Amino acid sequence: MNKERLIEKLSEANVRAVARLIxxxxxENPLSEEILKKVWKETGKSYIIGITGPPGAGKSTIVDxxxxxxxxxxxxxxxxxxxxxxxxxxxxxLGDRLRxxxxxxxxIFIRSVASRGHLGGLAATTRLLINAVELLGNDYTIVETxxxxxxxxxxxxxxxxxxxxxxxxxxxxxxxxxxxxLEIGDILVVxxxxxPVSDRLARELQMxxxxxxxxxxxxxxxxxxxxTGEGIDELWEEIKKHQEYLGKGRxxxxxxxxxxxxxxxxxxxxxxxxxxxxxxxxxxxxxxxDILNRKIxxxxxxxxxxxx
Amino acid sequence: MNKERLIEKLSEANVRAVARLIxxxxxENPLSEEILKKVWKETGKSYIIGITGPPGAGKSTIVDxxxxxxxxxxxxxxxxxxxxxxxxxxxxxLGDRLRxxxxxxxxIFIRSVASRGHLGGLAATTRLLINAVELLGNDYTIVETxxxxxxxxxxxxxxxxxxxxxxxxxxxxxxxxxxxxLEIGDILVVxxxxxPVSDRLARELQMxxxxxxxxxxxxxxxxxxxxTGEGIDELWEEIKKHQEYLGKGRxxxxxxxxxxxxxxxxxxxxxxxxxxxxxxxxxxxxxxxDILNRKIxxxxxxxxxxxx
Numbered sequence: 001m002n003k004e005r006l007i008e009k010l011s012e013a014n015v016r017a018v019a020r021l022i023x024x025x026x027x028e029n030p031l032s033e034e035i036l037k038k039v040w041k042e043t044g045k046s047y048i049i050g051i052t053g054p055p056g057a058g059k060s061t062i063v064d065x066x067x068x069x070x071x072x073x074x075x076x077x078x079x080x081x082x083x084x085x086x087x088x089x090x091x092x093x094l095g096d097r098l099r100x101x102x103x104x105x106x107x108i109f110i111r112s113v114a115s116r117g118h119l120g121g122l123a124a125t126t127r128l129l130i131n132a133v134e135l136l137g138n139d140y141t142i143v144e145t146x147x148x149x150x151x152x153x154x155x156x157x158x159x160x161x162x163x164x165x166x167x168x169x170x171x172x173x174x175x176x177x178x179x180x181x182l183e184i185g186d187i188l189v190v191x192x193x194x195x196p197v198s199d200r201l202a203r204e205l206q207m208x209x210x211x212x213x214x215x216x217x218x219x220x221x222x223x224x225x226x227x228t229g230e231g232i233d234e235l236w237e238e239i240k241k242h243q244e245y246l247g248k249g250r251x252x253x254x255x256x257x258x259x260x261x262x263x264x265x266x267x268x269x270x271x272x273x274x275x276x277x278x279x280x281x282x283x284x285x286x287x288x289x290d291i292l293n294r295k296i297x298x299x300x301x302x303x304x305x306x307x308x
Numbered sequence: 309m310n311k312e313r314l315i316e317k318l319s320e321a322n323v324r325a326v327a328r329l330i331x332x333x334x335x336e337n338p339l340s341e342e343i344l345k346k347v348w349k350e351t352g353k354s355y356i357i358g359i360t361g362p363p364g365a366g367k368s369t370i371v372d373x374x375x376x377x378x379x380x381x382x383x384x385x386x387x388x389x390x391x392x393x394x395x396x397x398x399x400x401x402l403g404d405r406l407r408x409x410x411x412x413x414x415x416i417f418i419r420s421v422a423s424r425g426h427l428g429g430l431a432a433t434t435r436l437l438i439n440a441v442e443l444l445g446n447d448y449t450i451v452e453t454x455x456x457x458x459x460x461x462x463x464x465x466x467x468x469x470x471x472x473x474x475x476x477x478x479x480x481x482x483x484x485x486x487x488x489x490l491e492i493g494d495i496l497v498v499x500x501x502x503x504p505v506s507d508r509l510a511r512e513l514q515m516x517x518x519x520x521x522x523x524x525x526x527x528x529x530x531x532x533x534x535x536t537g538e539g540i541d542e543l544w545e546e547i548k549k550h551q552e553y554l555g556k557g558r559x560x561x562x563x564x565x566x567x568x569x570x571x572x573x574x575x576x577x578x579x580x581x582x583x584x585x586x587x588x589x590x591x592x593x594x595x596x597x598d599i600l601n602r603k604i605x606x607x608x609x610x611x612x613x614x615x616x
């Protein structure tokens with residue numbers, strides 16, 4: 001498919017064309033930028049639900065159940081499973097592309113992507129991927145990231161509603177880490193709520209929430225058993241409540257704030273790239289050597305390069 | 309203490325002056341930059357050992373035991389426990405400043421810091437903190453970070469030898485996450501090796517390692533029981549082996565590569581700050597609104613701002 005044909009097909013909400021655009025974005029192909037420029041006006045129209053949580057919490061099952069639930073309600077849904085690949089392993093944590101077949105037969109567009117997030121961070125790349133999915137004209141885009149540090153904070157920057165999934169039995173020592181992630185959740189889900197210890201986890205989460213900063217809309221805790229679909233309807237009710245709470249005002253304010261943050265990142269990246277082209281990579285290496293050998297301090301070195 | 313007096317005291321390796329400089333860096337006080345410029349030539353002389361791992365793995369106990377072990381061998385040791393605070397909670401995970409008293413009486417400088425790492429990332433700030441500690445003339449600086457995503461990858465960027473601490477019994481589901489963190493470890497420690505399941509963990513780690521990319525020097529797995537001090541001598545032997553393996557060549561190459569990465573980050577940050585001062589924050593907000601309302605696409609918007 002050449003560029004013009006691809007743009008044409010995208011304007012027709014063609015699934016294969018969208019899949020192609022996603023691959024271009026994923027591979028950081030410059031063509032993706034050209035194409036997104038052309039179709040930009042058609043993006044930004046879906047409501048974005050972000051889901052994060054530790055590996056093994058059952059995020060994928062919840063996402064699939066929620067997506068099917070929404071399709072049954074007559075909504076058009078797109079799903080992105082974003083794997084923030086480690087700069088070291090480069091491997092995919094999610095990568096379960098088998099899911100595609102099952103979900104697509106229910107009319108859901110679902111795609112796993114391994115985002116390196118080199119340019120302007122994971123959130124910026126994910127935003128572009130969402131924009132690509134939105135060309136299908138979906139009402140909701142569900143974005144799933146594995147909650148292993150970087151990803152779980154980044155998801156807040158792109159979601160209208162953020163859902164944090166927790167699961168009982170990952171050990172008390174892991175709990176200490178949870179305080180941070182709880183604060184990003186508009187809705188908390190305790191999955192595998194058929195396990196005996198899940199009530200305790202729900203109580204612990206409730207307690208942690210009560211210790212945190214007061215929010216205007218308190219984050220509800222929803223118990224689910226994703227494998228049987230239990231609790232998905234309640235989860236949907238809470239998503240709707242949050243969406244209503246945001247209304248038009250808060251919704252727009254939040255999106256603006258996030259976009260501003262992203263724009264700043266992009267500017268920062270581009271300025272740097274431009275600078276490197278100007279001064280050359282050799283200069284950077286030479287200056288690094290001088291800093292290492294204590295011929296110059298890093299602050300003066302940076303100032304000199306900026307002035308050049 | 310005024311600036312001149314502080315610099316004077318730093319040149320005398322005064323502990324209180326170093327503590328003061330660390331606080332200045334921690335609070336991102338511009339004075340810290342001025343002072344570090346003056347004392348830059350005296351920094352960079354210690355060998356840096358980084359330790360990371362999940363909360364509850366016993367990192368602090370290992371660090372304390374290792375530091376005391378080195379002091380007994382006649383080495384001068386500084387310890388930094390860096391807490392990569394969440395941008396949301398702002399709270400300290402480590403923050404155990406009580407440790408200071410016990411360790412200081414053994415002649416070890418130990419300090420917990422909550423690094424926000426706003427400017428140029430966590431690694432850049434930690435590097436400056438290490439430089440401050442190095443003014444005490446220590447042979448080794450041990451840096452401890454909690455392995456909760458961001459921190460554990462960042463530590464590689466500042467360490468000469470990276471140690472990853474694992475502990476049995478955190479649940480199989482957490483294992484999936486380990487593959488990534490294993491690759492950053494020059495040495496792997498299985499702590500609480502008195503627990504019955506620790507042998508299984510060691511075997512699992514061995515298997516994961518054998519699946520990964522071959523390294524010139526294979527990462528050894530060291531069992532420890534930090535509370536009793538068992539295994540600390542073996543850990544030290546492995547650190548020495550790694551240090552010898554690096555020699556002068558690899559050691560310098562590694563440091564240069566890391567410094568270059570940091571320098572690039574700093575340049576990027578400063579360029580952006582300069583740009584914002586030039587065009588004003590209002591322009592950024594206005595452009596963000598235009599992007600949100602689909603009046604302009606983000607790529608063209610960024611290009612326009614860069615050209616301004």
